[in-house]
Amino acid sequence: MTDTKHPLDPFLPRLDPDEPTVLGSVTLLEVQDVAQLLEICRDPRVGRYLLGRLSDTVALVDPGAEEALVKALRGTGHTPRMAKGVEL
Amino acid sequence: MSGATPRFILAASQEHVEPSLDHLSSDDARRAARFWAGKHTGSQAKAACVERIRAAWRDPKRIAKAMAALRPDERAVLAVVKRFGGQISGTLLLQELRARGIMKEPTREERLSYHRAADPIRELCERLILVGGARDYSSFGYEREYSSVALPQRVASNVDAAAPLGWKAAAPTAKPPESTHLRAPAQMVVDLEQTAGALRTMGAWKVNQGGALSAAARNRLAKLIPTSSSDPLEPPDRVALDYSLLGALGAIELDGPDGRVVVDRAERLFHLPTLEQASSWVRAWMTLRLWQDGIGSVPDRDSRDESTRIDPSSLSKARQLLVWALTRVAHGDGAWLDLETFLLDLYAATGESGLSFYWNGYAWHPRFAAAIDKDKLPAGVERARAFWMDDEAIWAANALLSTFVHLGVVERGRSGGSRSERWSFRLTDLGKAVFGAPEIQLEKKALDGRCLAIQPNHEVLLYLDCADGPAITTLGHLAARQSSTGIVQTFKLTRDSIYGALEGGMTPTAIESFLTERSRTGIPPNVSQSLAEWSRKREALVVRREVAFGLGLPHGQQAIRGRTEGLGAQCVVASSKAAAKGAEELGITVEPETPFRDWMVDEHGVVSLGKSLSLVGRARLQRFARFAGALWQITAESVGAARALGVSADQILEWLAAHLSHEVPAVLASAIRNWAGGRGRAFLGEVVLLQVDDPRAFDALRQSERFQPLLRGLLASGSLVVPADQRDEAADLLRELGFSLDAECKVAPARQKLDLHDTVEQTISLVRLASAGRIPRRRSRR
Numbered sequence: 001m002t003d004t005k006h007p008l009d010p011f012l013p014r015l016d017p018d019e020p021t022v023l024g025s026v027t028l029l030e031v032q033d034v035a036q037l038l039e040i041c042r043d044p045r046v047g048r049y050l051l052g053r054l055s056d057t058v059a060l061v062d063p064g065a066e067e068a069l070v071k072a073l074r075g076t077g078h079t080p081r082m083a084k085g086v087e088l
Numbered sequence: 089m090s091g092a093t094p095r096f097i098l099a100a101s102q103e104h105v106e107p108s109l110d111h112l113s114s115d116d117a118r119r120a121a122r123f124w125a126g127k128h129t130g131s132q133a134k135a136a137c138v139e140r141i142r143a144a145w146r147d148p149k150r151i152a153k154a155m156a157a158l159r160p161d162e163r164a165v166l167a168v169v170k171r172f173g174g175q176i177s178g179t180l181l182l183q184e185l186r187a188r189g190i191m192k193e194p195t196r197e198e199r200l201s202y203h204r205a206a207d208p209i210r211e212l213c214e215r216l217i218l219v220g221g222a223r224d225y226s227s228f229g230y231e232r233e234y235s236s237v238a239l240p241q242r243v244a245s246n247v248d249a250a251a252p253l254g255w256k257a258a259a260p261t262a263k264p265p266e267s268t269h270l271r272a273p274a275q276m277v278v279d280l281e282q283t284a285g286a287l288r289t290m291g292a293w294k295v296n297q298g299g300a301l302s303a304a305a306r307n308r309l310a311k312l313i314p315t316s317s318s319d320p321l322e323p324p325d326r327v328a329l330d331y332s333l334l335g336a337l338g339a340i341e342l343d344g345p346d347g348r349v350v351v352d353r354a355e356r357l358f359h360l361p362t363l364e365q366a367s368s369w370v371r372a373w374m375t376l377r378l379w380q381d382g383i384g385s386v387p388d389r390d391s392r393d394e395s396t397r398i399d400p401s402s403l404s405k406a407r408q409l410l411v412w413a414l415t416r417v418a419h420g421d422g423a424w425l426d427l428e429t430f431l432l433d434l435y436a437a438t439g440e441s442g443l444s445f446y447w448n449g450y451a452w453h454p455r456f457a458a459a460i461d462k463d464k465l466p467a468g469v470e471r472a473r474a475f476w477m478d479d480e481a482i483w484a485a486n487a488l489l490s491t492f493v494h495l496g497v498v499e500r501g502r503s504g505g506s507r508s509e510r511w512s513f514r515l516t517d518l519g520k521a522v523f524g525a526p527e528i529q530l531e532k533k534a535l536d537g538r539c540l541a542i543q544p545n546h547e548v549l550l551y552l553d554c555a556d557g558p559a560i561t562t563l564g565h566l567a568a569r570q571s572s573t574g575i576v577q578t579f580k581l582t583r584d585s586i587y588g589a590l591e592g593g594m595t596p597t598a599i600e601s602f603l604t605e606r607s608r609t610g611i612p613p614n615v616s617q618s619l620a621e622w623s624r625k626r627e628a629l630v631v632r633r634e635v636a637f638g639l640g641l642p643h644g645q646q647a648i649r650g651r652t653e654g655l656g657a658q659c660v661v662a663s664s665k666a667a668a669k670g671a672e673e674l675g676i677t678v679e680p681e682t683p684f685r686d687w688m689v690d691e692h693g694v695v696s697l698g699k700s701l702s703l704v705g706r707a708r709l710q711r712f713a714r715f716a717g718a719l720w721q722i723t724a725e726s727v728g729a730a731r732a733l734g735v736s737a738d739q740i741l742e743w744l745a746a747h748l749s750h751e752v753p754a755v756l757a758s759a760i761r762n763w764a765g766g767r768g769r770a771f772l773g774e775v776v777l778l779q780v781d782d783p784r785a786f787d788a789l790r791q792s793e794r795f796q797p798l799l800r801g802l803l804a805s806g807s808l809v810v811p812a813d814q815r816d817e818a819a820d821l822l823r824e825l826g827f828s829l830d831a832e833c834k835v836a837p838a839r840q841k842l843d844l845h846d847t848v849e850q851t852i853s854l855v856r857l858a859s860a861g862r863i864p865r866r867r868s869r870r
């Protein structure tokens with residue numbers, strides 16, 4: 001079981017690979033702060049499409065569920081910005 | 089955007105045509121050569137004649153000289169063709185020439201005579217001054233008709249375009265109408281923009297034959313753009329009209345069975361000056377096949393048994409002739425025209441074969457005095473006209489007072505009560521410019537572009553009398569339309585509408601500056617605050633696609649460059665390309681997008697992993713399984729916990745299917761569904777079973793009146809259930825009937841494959857019938 005000290009752990013565990021890992025093409029959900037991520041992942045209608053968190057503000061979206069996630073976010077009153085590629 | 093000088097509404101767009109010399113007969117070549125190159129005593133062979141024609145055409149002086157030698161009626165014909173942009177349909181050419189007195193309508197005797205008067209069109213075509221020609225001499229007694237003719241460029245430069253024709257009503261309108269109705273042209277722009285916007289949100293949609301909206305697509309569109317109109321003569325099927333116009337204007341493209349909006353073409357169209365847009369609507373209207381005036385949407389097919397539409401080619405001709413008449417009205421005195429008088433004049437001008445088709449059931453059917461008692465009239469001109477006034481004229485009335493009013497080019501007038509009503513019309517200023525171009529131009533109003541008023545309740549009022557295409561288009565992108573009628577239309581800024589605009593590519597700054605520049609009242613502070621808040625909320629949540637990331641990377645690694653802020657020391661988000669390159673440098677294999685299917689799971693829910701567990705695989709497993717004692721196991725608790733996080737049984741099974749090398753054991757799949765909340769129901773208990781092998785004996789027992797009270801129901805074929813407390817009574821009765829109760833209970837092995845239809849389904853239906861007191865007779869099996 002994952003350590004549950006962090007408030008996000010019960011809802012969105014931290015991704016913690018045993019060895020260095022690179023994922024080539026994924027979709028991430030980025031938020032402003034941990035409270036916003038907590039609010040989103042605690043909502044089962046949205047949280048079901050998230051797999052884990054990279055940090056307190058970045059979560060990995062289940063591959064293949066991007067459209068469903070956006071629809072769920074819109075359905076729960078969020079207005080996510082759709083971005084493509086990394087912005088440095 | 090400034091527009092070019094508007095063209096004559098009926099002017100053809102194709103201006104450069106050349107006669108085909110290679111297809112001339114020898115006689116025609118000789119005749120044309122004599123005209124262009126003069127008398128010649130040398131070779132009269134076709135090739136030599138063609139060469140002489142070509143030589144003459146290379147000499148501008150020779151062309152001018154040849155043109156100067158033409159007769160006045162021939163020059164007049166060329167002037168008419170020049171007015172129509174160098175190309176004119178045979179129908180319009182004939183109307184123009186008759187209206188100008190260059191040709192006259194043949195009398196009945198002349199029509200029946202073999203004699204034909206001099207025909208300037210035929211002669212011009214024979215001498216290759218015009219391209220195209222007549223096709224009227226093949227049948228005796230027929231109305232003279234022509235195919236399209238065109239003016240080659242070398243000739244056109246020597247011809248002045250004919251002056252416009254006016255229109256004089258047979259009887260002047262006694263007095264102006266008592267009530268009038270007109271529509272601001274900008275209303276049409278708003279309608280088209282909203283329809284295009286709604287279609288854009290639909291993505292692609294299914295179309296029927298010819299490109300018409302399928303019923304499902306039409307229903308979806310109707311929901312997206314609810315229409316309400318206070319105009320009783322609004323065109324039928326208004327959304328279909330918008331759709332058809334957008335299609336004819338090139339803003340919709342068809343790809344097999346699918347249609348979609350061509351966004352940039354639609355945007356370009358809406359940004360055109362109003363006059364150019366209105367002209368393009370009228371030109372598009374002349375080509376519509378899927379929408380007909382006074383009828384609405386029609387299929388692109390005909391039926392032998394019933395009329396489905398007005399014949400498209402007849403309607404196309406009628407539309408040309410109506411527009412032709414309006415080009416003449418535009419050059420009239422601008423007075424109100426009585427509708428019935430105008431239609432009678434139109435009939436007189438175009439003849440019985442001008443507008444000629446049949447339809448019954450127009451949306452609006454005004455009663456004209458000239459059509460009253462049409463059946464009682466004796467055969468002849470008056471009767472034919474009366475019937476025309478009750479069919480073709482009704483179409484024209486719908487086109488004029490419904491469609492054209494909707495397009496903003498005609499103003500409608502009405503006088504009298506319901507029994508004595510008289511309809512009239514006149515062209516709006518825009519209509520005069522559309523139909524009167526190029527001579528009549530739209531007076532340019534000095535507008536500052538401030539056509540909006542923004543209210544603190546986030547409503548935006550759009551003043552159509554001073555709105556332009558760019559304002560309407562931009563407002564349509566960032567606000568939701570609330571009302572669709574009136575000269576002032578209401579839109580509303582909402583979080584969703586602003587979100588749509590931002591996702592569509594507008595920036596918060598662009599939205600703010602548009603509203604500031606176009607508003608007469610500025611932006612109320614609370615609205616400005618809402619805009620900023622909505623933009624900020626959007627920025628606060630980002631779904632970022634097509635990125636890569638690395639986790640657990642060596643401290644201080646520089647191989648994968650990307651964003652590390654707020655991600656911790658061993659994590660980086662980068663472009664896919666940078667991640668792939670850096671991973672190679674670090675000797676890390678990039679996880680494949682499609683997972684290896686190397687997991688196994690048993691009926692206990694124990695998951696055996698393959699060689700290595702991918703990050704995505706592990707993250708998924710963590711959502712629905714528990715790691716204990718070096719094993720991952722799916723349990724009731726782990727599935728319940730996943731359910732609490734929103735993960736459904738189907739999602740778990742999909743994840744398993746993506747990673748397993750085999751199918752999920754059926755009993756585990758059932759268990760997962762049960763654990764996730766859809767608990768399956770089962771009966772486990774003791775029953776007293778009566779089993780009879782012989783089908784006839786079985787049927788006899790289950791239908792026996794004596795036995796009925798001792799039966800609880802039917803379990804399967806040959807098996808009945810007896811209530812436990814009546815077991816002894818049933819045994820006594822069976823013995824009395826001669827049955828011995830020493831047979832073995834026969835059951836099939838549980839793993840035996842079931843014949844679902846014959847066993848389970850049949851049993852269920854038998855049980856249902858039994859519980860309803862209707863046990864059927866056993867069916868014999870063939």
